[in-house]
Amino acid sequence: GRGLAEPRRDCSSWDPSLRRDDELTTLYDAIVLGAGGAGLMCAATAGQRERRVLLIDHADQPGKKILISGGGRCNFTNIHTAPDRYLSANPHFAKSALSRYTARDFIDLVDRHGIAWHEKTLGQLFCDGSARQIVAMLMEECAKGAARVSLGKPVRDVEHADGQFRVRYGELTASAPALVIATGGPSIPKMGATGFAYDLARKFGLKVVEPRPALVPLTLGGDEVLFRELSGVATEVVARAGKAAFREAALFTHKGLSGPAILQVSSYWRHGEPVGIDFLPASGRHWLLDAKRERPRTHFHTLLGERLPGRLAEALTKRLGLWGELANMPDRKLEEAERRLADWQFSPNGTEGFAKAEVTAGGISTDGLSSRTMEAKRVPGLYAIGEGVDVTGWLGGYNFQWAWASGWAAGQAL
Ligand code: FDA
Numbered sequence: 104g105r106g107l108a109e110p111r112r113d114c115s116s117w118d119p120s121l122r123r124d125d126e127l128t129t130l131y132d133a134i135v136l137g138a139g140g141a142g143l144m145c146a147a148t149a150g151q152r153e154r155r156v157l158l159i160d161h162a163d164q165p166g167k168k169i170l171i172s173g174g175g176r177c178n179f180t181n182i183h184t185a186p187d188r189y190l191s192a193n194p195h196f197a198k199s200a201l202s203r204y205t206a207r208d209f210i211d212l213v214d215r216h217g218i219a220w221h222e223k224t225l226g227q228l229f230c231d232g233s234a235r236q237i238v239a240m241l242m243e244e245c246a247k248g249a250a251r252v253s254l255g256k257p258v259r260d261v262e263h264a265d266g267q268f269r270v271r272y273g274e275l276t277a278s279a280p281a282l283v284i285a286t287g288g289p290s291i292p293k294m295g296a297t298g299f300a301y302d303l304a305r306k307f308g309l310k311v312v313e314p315r316p317a318l319v320p321l322t323l324g325g326d327e328v329l330f331r332e333l334s335g336v337a338t339e340v341v342a343r344a345g346k347a348a349f350r351e352a353a354l355f356t357h358k359g360l361s362g363p364a365i366l367q368v369s370s371y372w373r374h375g376e377p378v379g380i381d382f383l384p385a386s387g388r389h390w391l392l393d394a395k396r397e398r399p400r401t402h403f404h405t406l407l408g409e410r411l412p413g414r415l416a417e418a419l420t421k422r423l424g425l426w427g428e429l430a431n432m433p434d435r436k437l438e439e440a441e442r443r444l445a446d447w448q449f450s451p452n453g454t455e456g457f458a459k460a461e462v463t464a465g466g467i468s469t470d471g472l473s474s475r476t477m478e479a480k481r482v483p484g485l486y487a488i489g490e491g492v493d494v495t496g497w498l499g500g501y502n503f504q505w506a507w508a509s510g511w512a513a514g515q516a517l
Contacts, residue, residue, distance in 0.1 A: 131157045131251075133281040133517040134270050136258060136303075138165035140506035141489025142285030143241035148514025150248020156517075157279070158250050159272050161257040162295045166238035168287070171294070172503070177234035179213065180206040180507070181500035183226040189505065190370055190495045192312050196469040197494045197505065200477070204511035206504055216240040225351075227499045261303060268484065281517050283477075283486040285510065288314060288463030290490075296457075300467060300491030307482045310468035312493040316460030317370035320361035321378065321451035329418070330449075331357050336412050340364050341381040343446075347371040350384055355415075359451060366498050369454060370464055380447045382419065383410055391429075391437040399430035403440075419444065462502050464495040476516035477509055486513045 133149055135142045138160035146158040164170075169177055181188075184206045186198045210228065213220060218240060219231035230236055245252060256273030261282065263269070268282035286300045301311045323330055333355035340353045342364035354362030360378070368378055383390075394406055403425040407416035423440050425432060457463065467487045471479055477492070479485040488509040496502040 128269065128276045128278045129157070131155045131277055131279040133157075133283060134159065134268060134277055134279045135250075135283040135285055136160075136270070137285035137287055137300075137489070137491075138162070138252060138254070139285060139287050139489060140166065140169055140241070140503050141287075141510040142283065143238075143245060144507050144510030145283055145285060145486075145488055145514040145517075146250040146252075147241060147244035147248050148511050149517040150245060150250035152248075152514070152517070154248075154517050156245075156248065156250040157277050158245065158252045159256065159258060159270065159277075160252075160254050163255045164238075165242060165252065165254065167294055168291070168296075169238050169241075169503075170234050172234055173229050173500075175234055176229040176232075177237045178223070178227045178229050178500040178503070179220070179237055180209045180228050180504045181226045181497075182206050182222070182228065184501060184504045188497045188501050190317070190464055191469060191493050193469045193493075196472075196474045197508075199474040200508040200512040201504070203515075204508040206500075208511075209504065209507050212244075213237075213240065216243070225499055258299070261306070263307070263482075263485075266484065281484045281486065283488060283513055283517070284467070284491055285487075285489050286491060288466055288490040290316060290457050290460040290463045292457060300487065304467040304487060304491070307479065307485055309471045309479060309482075309487070312465040312468050314463045314465040316454050316457050317464035317495050318366045318461035318498050319369045319454040319456070319459055320356060321359050321365055321369055321372065321449075322453045322455060323359035323449065324452035325450070327359075327449060330355055331359070333414055333418055336415050337362055338382065338411055338415060339384065341384045342368045343379040343381075344368040344372040344376060353380065358455060360449065363498055366461065370462075370495060370497070372451065372454075374453070377448045377450055380449060381445045382415070382447060383444055386410065386445075389438075389441070391441045392434055395429040395432065395434070395437060400428055402426075402428055403432065407444075419447075461498070462490055462495055464493075466491050466493045466495075469493050475512065477513040478516060486517070488513050 132154040135146045135158045146156045150156045189197045218236045259271040267278045269278045284300050289298045334357040337354040341350045349364045349367040351364040352362045353364045404420035477486045489506045
């Protein structure tokens with residue numbers, strides 16, 4: 104009968120609801136836009152503090168990036184979390200939130216939910232089972248705080264008047280004195296990522312630091328396309344861009360360079376700058392001259408092949424033009440080869456862009472935000488958290504830790 108045709112309301116238990124403009128508007132204490140890691144943490148935290156929270160996402164399920172993260176096991180934090188492992192126009196901004204909600208705090212939460220985890224490498228913690236456990240845990244925490252979660256409805260419009268934020272989403276309208284922007288950055292648009300956070304922030308007069316792809320593979324052009332022949336070859340290197348240096352694996356791809364060392368430096372790399380690669384970080388000084396003295400009959404590419412994958416040794420030998428036995432090579436040529444191998448200069452012509460970037464660097468400027476609460480200084484009640492803010496972590500669980508910490512900070516303040 105008619106009952107089935109009644110308009111859907113996603114909040115019927117909380118009165119008062121009021122009619123405005125002939126539209127049913129549901130009142131909340133806070134509306135959180137974006138049910139990713141940051142938004143879920145924020146909604147759970149505020150909900151458990153007795154705040155009436157509405158969490159809205161246009162996706163049909165929460166935490167989609169959590170689900171695909173860490174190869175499906177979610178690298179949910181890093182035990183070496185520290186502010187200097189984050190990039191931001193204001194390197195001090197992340198300190199407060201990171202110190203108030205730490206990796207230990209998140210591990211305790213994971214433990215309380217009985218989720219098994221392990222350290223993989225470099226302090227990176229992963230679920231033994233599945234990233235689904237992390238999403239389920241955060242949804243349970245939201246339920247514990249009685250936060251309403253609305254999925255599959257796009258946000259159509261946000262208005263601000265008389266100290267209330269009024270959000271139209273799908274065919275519904277909600278209103279609250281606090282609005283949290285937690286819609287993330289534009290990396291991986293095919294998963295529903297958008298620049299919505301920036302549009303909204305600008306609408307409220309917040310500045311946006313130019314967003315750029317980070318933790319992203321670099322592309323090679325010109326003469327360096329020759330390295331594409333090495334697609335699939337990986338080796339441990341030290342990669343450098345600007346002042347940053349990372350000792351991890353690098354991988355040649357059919358477009359250029361990838362692997363953890365490259366993803367890490369990509370966040371620091373700027374167009375036009377070189378990326379320096381030490382192909383032999385474990386080799387001591389003068390190792391080539393020592394080898395020449397000890398094994399003069401050895402061919403250069405054989406020696407290199409003992410320390411590097413064969414195809415890479417061959418390609419580097421070709422470019423150095425050092426064919427033949429070490430004995431026939433002048434010392435200064437070997438010294439020069441050693442220098443080049445320790446700081447091979449690549450000139451990337453770009454990155455693989457937002458389509459392949461694990462995160463977005465830049466974003467909503469921290470200038471306009473309180474580092475303690477994430478609230479906009481000039482717009483009381485407006486908050487921004489997570490990846491949409493100009494705070495970007497290293498590879499290895501740091502970005503989720505920022506999502507948890509910033510979400511918690513705002514959740515405590517709402
Ligand atoms: P997030 O992007 O997670 O959430 C934003 C939410 O807002 C989404 O649910 C989206 O649907 C919604 N939304 C967007 N626009 C909207 C709109 N207009 N209206 C309504 N809703 C909207 N980090 C890490 O620490 N460890 C790891 O293992 C990985 N692994 C990893 C793998 C891959 C493939 C990627 C792409 C990224 C990672 N990351 C990671 C990075 C990590 O996923 C990222 O930093 C966090 O998910 C950011 O959390 P947020 O909640 O800020 O945004």
